[in-house]
Amino acid sequence: MSNTQLRSNCLSFVELLAQAIALISPTMTAALIIPVMYGNTGEWSWLSYALGTVMLLFVSFNLNQFAKRSTSSGSMYSYICRGLGLTSGGLGGWSLIWAYLGISMAGITGFSIFAGKLLDMVGLSVPTVVLFAICAGAAFYLAWKNVQLSAMLMLVLEGVSMLLILVLSVIVLSEHHFAIDTAQFNVSKLPWSNVGLGVVVAIFSLVGFECATAFGDEAKNPLRNIPRAVIWSLIISGAFFVFVTYAMVIGTRGYHQTLDQIDAPLNVMAEMAHVGLLQIPLSVGAMVSFFALCLSCINAGSRVIFAMGRHGIFHGAIAETHSKNATPHVAVSIMAAIAFIVPTVLVFAHQVSLDIFNWAGTMAAFGFLVPYVLITLSAPFYLKKLGELRARDWVLCGCSLLLLLIPAIGSVYPVPPAPIKYFPYAYLAYLVIGGLWLSSLHKRKPDVSTSIRAELERTHAQFKLGEQ
Template sequence: METNPLRANCLSFSELLGQAIALISPTMTAALIVPVMFSNTGDLSWLAYALGTVMLLFVALNLNQFARRSAGVGSMYAYTSRGLGLTAGGIAGWSLIWAYLGIAMAGMTGFAVFAGKLGEMAGLSLPPVVSFVTCAALAWYCAWKNVQLSAVLMLILEGVSMLLIVALCSIVLTQHHFAIETRQLNLSDTPLSSMGLGVVVAIFSLVGFECATAFGTEAKNPLKSIPRAVIWSLIVSGAFFVFVTYAMVDGFNGYTTTLDKVDAPLNVLAELAHVKFLQVPLSLGAMFTFFSLALSCINAGARVIFAMGRHGLFHAATAGSHSTNATPHVAVTVMAAIAFAVPTILALAHNAPLEIFNWVGTLAAFGFLVPYFLITIAAPVYLSRIGQLRNRDIGYCAAALILLLIPAVGSVYPLPPAPVAYFPYLFLAYLAVGTVWIVSFHRRVPAARARIREELASTHESYSLSATQAINEI
């Protein structure tokens, strides 16, 4: 269908990188997830993050088989459609929307957690719903107004927050005279099963690296900048996690309360390092980075909805872009409204923001695994179709699939306590509804398949086999 286009050629590599890192949200992991990691892997938490980063790099290599060859709106929805067909692509897009919504909700609840901590420091009590309204309204406005504004804002906010955390960790290591922590190098103290659980946490901390691919029509030099943003967002975030986790475990050594029992580890670490004055800027940085997380997810999810709306899978209004701002304003509004409504309802039912954060983050993780599996399978199929498949591409696919089984199994076994034990069934029900809808749509509107294939084929292809020939084989 014909719609106003999104603003083309406006996002640089650094802005795409900012989008991706904001969605991974390294500050979120340092502020709230490292204690969970420590509860599983103890002194070897840094190693779990290193292994998780390497594992997802294999997924990124498969994803970049598409990102280096074509650029368009819709992220892995369009890529999976090219490799495995329109039904599989629709399922990938449907699952990504779930994932981005869940992480956007985590951003809003994290914003409320740290707004509350700042309020406590000032002797004030701030209702979570007020924080939800503030975060949702500002994120909606930025996403509605200008994608470049959003990207620059996220790059600055997340960058400043990460620099503050690196500074704190550097102070800790300096005070410890940069002595090698032999406890953190002893592999014999952590059983393999615990390391497996740690890798699951690490992988879920790193999801979102793929979001740069959602901005294919808005990126400058997309066939180069997007693949670079995908890889470098993983490398930067993974290196940050390894360094910060090592320093935090070192800093908590000998403290009366173990790291896994602390709900604000950065603030406690600042106190232990005798730089308590950093607690306010660290909490402010965390609050702003959770805002960036919500904004990044609203931006990325809206573009998946926009792409699927163009193909008729959603209401035609979602395929519209603002006549002045050139943003997918309806899709942005849908994302922001749902991301605000769910945590608000849960908070009004007397659930604490931190508890809601854990719930929505866990639910979102399932939404990432499905498209990661699908894109990994789609890559060699697509490469074979265009006559570019190499043995090492098959190796990347096999390695990624094997490694993805770790978080897939680890997310459901051993069985977690209720209500988390029921989350996989909730996601499967959502996935089943989407699958039925997508299959029935293509049966009810057979002409849509040809129209979608034509649009997919119209995106830039850099190889000799024409896009039309390749897409027609779907």
């Protein structure tokens, strides 16, 4: 008989926080994304990160309406089902799979970029596809083996990398005697027309904060620890981005290239601050951080696939867990395989890793925005079903939706250059396929809606009984 139970009560608050921060991957933003932000909003780049953090905090407040009242594997998919019904929940889950796959590909390609830089330093050259295989293979093994081991490893890898970047930032500021950089607060130079696009970049940097909700079946004291992990991962990462962006703008000023033209800004910061010895550990930190990003996405995405398989949306085999490891090994295998195959095909099509990284991350951002909108809409309806809806909950929902319009519009207008301008259509085509699949599912299995509702209510009731 197949096993369909994940290992319960094994992830603490710190381990849940590690999963979320690893998926946000602050090191990734410092290593590759802040220059992109600077190209949009210049000296005011720190403000875009501050606005993006506040915006997603509003989304997290709506998300936590579910997280502090119910729990299950499957992240926002299960929550949206409870608030808006199974079709909306299915589309939300389908979209999350796209998002987690895209970010896992960004992790693999980012790993190859910095592994390649380190190998160049010692005069070695390894094919990009081999580096893809090393990252994807190691992430698969850890996700297949033990979720707790994965979480602790990600905590160490990302924590050390962030600490190195913070140390470098403090050194840079000390070189300037900790004087306030008035250029970054000059309102006359605030590029208002580009703030929306800057917030889009900030959202891309911060997506993944919700991934702690995917581990509802495995968390310790989930109704307390999951909401805390959601909020604190955003606050920690957002504050890190604002501070490091401010320091990086100062630390690269005067270099022969502007920040938006620099492909290794941390190394340039170290060079200009006369601490070139930090370049190697910073590159190592970036490399392992991208690996942690890939691992976190495989962990989170596999839980969404697992939950949808358990509900009959996908084949029942996807809902099986490993007899010894109690991990969703089939779903983990699917995530890891696709995350490796897609960038590998693009490399064989003569695309470079940095372009693949940018494309994968941009595509993934669309996959997060739709579930964020759906979870925001779901919250008041869920509270109404429980008889706990208040006027302020509608206000919170409305504010979140208005704020989400900024990245939604900013991602398509002004029209970006090719091939990015075609990405929204690719995502919409994927969403249509998911909608058609869900529609055919209801026709092929007319009783599926009843069984999913019953399963959601059963797991919810069992958890509540366990809490008592």
